Amino acid sequence: MITNHMPTEELQALDAAHHMHPFTDANGLAKKGARIITQGKGVWLTDSRGEKIIDGMAGLWCVNIGYGRPELAEVAARQMNELAYYNTFFQTSHVPAIALAAKLAELAPGDLNHVFFAGSGSEANDTNIRLVRRYWQVKDMPEKRVIIARTNGYHGSTMGGGSLGGMSPIHAHGGKIDGIVHIGQPDWWSEGGDMTPEEFGLMRARELEEKILELGVDKVAAFIGEPIQGAGGVIIPPSTYWPEIQRIVDKYGILLIADEVITGFGRTGNWFGSQTFGIRPHIMTIAKGLSSGYQPIGGSIISDEVFNVVAEGGELYHGYTYSGHPVAAAVALENLRIIEEEGIIDHVRNVAHPYLKERWDALTDHPLVGEAKLVGLMGSIALTPNKATRAKFASEAGTVGFRCRERCFANNLIMRHVGDRMIIAPPLVIKPEEIDILITRARKSLDECYAGLKE
Numbered sequence: 001m002i003t004n005h006m007p008t009e010e011l012q013a014l015d016a017a018h019h020m021h022p023f024t025d026a027n028g029l030a031k032k033g034a035r036i037i038t039q040g041k042g043v044w045l046t047d048s049r050g051e052k053i054i055d056g057m058a059g060l061w062c063v064n065i066g067y068g069r070p071e072l073a074e075v076a077a078r079q080m081n082e083l084a085y086y087n088t089f090f091q092t093s094h095v096p097a098i099a100l101a102a103k104l105a106e107l108a109p110g111d112l113n114h115v116f117f118a119g120s121g122s123e124a125n126d127t128n129i130r131l132v133r134r135y136w137q138v139k140d141m142p143e144k145r146v147i148i149a150r151t152n153g154y155h156g157s158t159m160g161g162g163s164l165g166g167m168s169p170i171h172a173h174g175g176k177i178d179g180i181v182h183i184g185q186p187d188w189w190s191e192g193g194d195m196t197p198e199e200f201g202l203m204r205a206r207e208l209e210e211k212i213l214e215l216g217v218d219k220v221a222a223f224i225g226e227p228i229q230g231a232g233g234v235i236i237p238p239s240t241y242w243p244e245i246q247r248i249v250d251k252y253g254i255l256l257i258a259d260e261v262i263t264g265f266g267r268t269g270n271w272f273g274s275q276t277f278g279i280r281p282h283i284m285t286i287a288k289g290l291s292s293g294y295q296p297i298g299g300s301i302i303s304d305e306v307f308n309v310v311a312e313g314g315e316l317y318h319g320y321t322y323s324g325h326p327v328a329a330a331v332a333l334e335n336l337r338i339i340e341e342e343g344i345i346d347h348v349r350n351v352a353h354p355y356l357k358e359r360w361d362a363l364t365d366h367p368l369v370g371e372a373k374l375v376g377l378m379g380s381i382a383l384t385p386n387k388a389t390r391a392k393f394a395s396e397a398g399t400v401g402f403r404c405r406e407r408c409f410a411n412n413l414i415m416r417h418v419g420d421r422m423i424i425a426p427p428l429v430i431k432p433e434e435i436d437i438l439i440t441r442a443r444k445s446l447d448e449c450y451a452g453l454k455e
């Protein structure tokens with residue numbers, strides 16, 4: 001039997017032989033071996049060699065309440081014993097799905113009162129493609145089907161989600177569905193040239209208006225964006241960006257989808273990133289922090305207007321076996337109870353964020369760090385050989401970030417790199433003393449990476 005007690009090398013060999021990883025070159029993995037994670041508690045992970053690792057990424061931006069909360073395990077066991085599975089496809093429902101949908105309608109801003117559940121963020125975004133196209137069909141405007149998204153956005157790995165995302169390797173590996181076009185991203189550091197961040201934010205938002213006019217408003221169904229692009233490198237948009245996007249969406253009457261898969265459930269210091277940036281979406285995509293990753297669950301929270309129109313059109317002809325899965329829904333509900341009752345969002349806003357922000361901003365005194373940005377508990381630093389010109393590493397683009405990430409990993413800190421940006425999104429329950437450890441290890445890793453560069 002394969003267990004945690006087997007020697008690490010044996011586990012690594014079996015992993016490399018049989019388990020395909022999405023973002024690790026299989027040959028490299030066979031040589032180096034994966035790090036085998038065996039336990040989690042709070043912001044800490046333990047690996048098979050007994051090393052304690054501080055998780056600066058909350059897994060994949062999802063373990064908002066931290067690892068190892070027994071309440072969620074208890075709720076899951078209770079729900080499995082009571083009703084392990086039933087679907088909500090036809091004329092049936094169950095209490096966990098009803099209670100979770102009602103809770104989400106209470107928490108979500110504006111008239112976002114209806115929830116369609118999925119198993120993940122990718123599936124939820126596929127639902128959104130169908131929902132917005134169906135909305136215009138029912139309104140007798142079936143030619144309004146183009147969705148405008150952004151370069152370097154990320155909306156998942158299904159064909160729909162991957163097509164909405166603006167990452168060319170994903171499009172290259174298997175193609176892209178039709179009717180999705182991309183405009184530029186609000187990444188001032190990399191692309192802002194001589195403009196101020198505010199000018200650049202306006203310029204990038206106005207690309208939406210230009211695209212709508214170029215395609216014809218009678219062809220455009222919706223715009224989708226993450227309030228803060230996460231997987232693209234934690235691109236925190238200039239303050240002018242979202243208000244201008246909102247103005248344009250309102251002016252042309254197209255639907256707005258806020259992909260809150262990362263920014264939802266406290267990450268930015270509010271329940272949703274839309275509240276932090278003053279966005280009024282018709283649909284919100286949710287996943288990850290919805291259950292703090294304890295169960296796979298996602299969904300779309302839909303406005304009264306979109307729901308009523310789509311419902312008028314009759315059957316949706318869209319559903320997943322695990323939509324509203326009772327165990328996942330019960331666990332998500334318990335997770336939301338913990339976030340609410342333990343004041344975790346207040347902790348982000350009043351404790352974790354100012355404490356981390358001061359120390360995060362101070363990283364700009366490091367010779368490698370040009371820019372440090374943080375909203376709530378989601379941040380990035382841009383690595384550069386020249387802070388004044390915001391230059392990129394000419395011959396080594398992306399590899400400096402990779403090397404810094406490797407140093408972090410060796411120093412038992414999980415940070416991610418996107419090109420030459422280093423990013424963090426720790427569990428929202430991180431304490432000040434853990435923030436100190438995170439920053440100390442990040443500095444040490446940056447120093448080591450910098451020393452390696454000069455060699």
Ligand code: PLP
Nearest residue numbers: 120121122154155156259261287
């Ligand atoms: N949307 C955003 C903004 C994401 O960051 C992700 C995943 O990282 C997804 C969608 C896809 O979610 P999932 O991996 O649950 O399919």
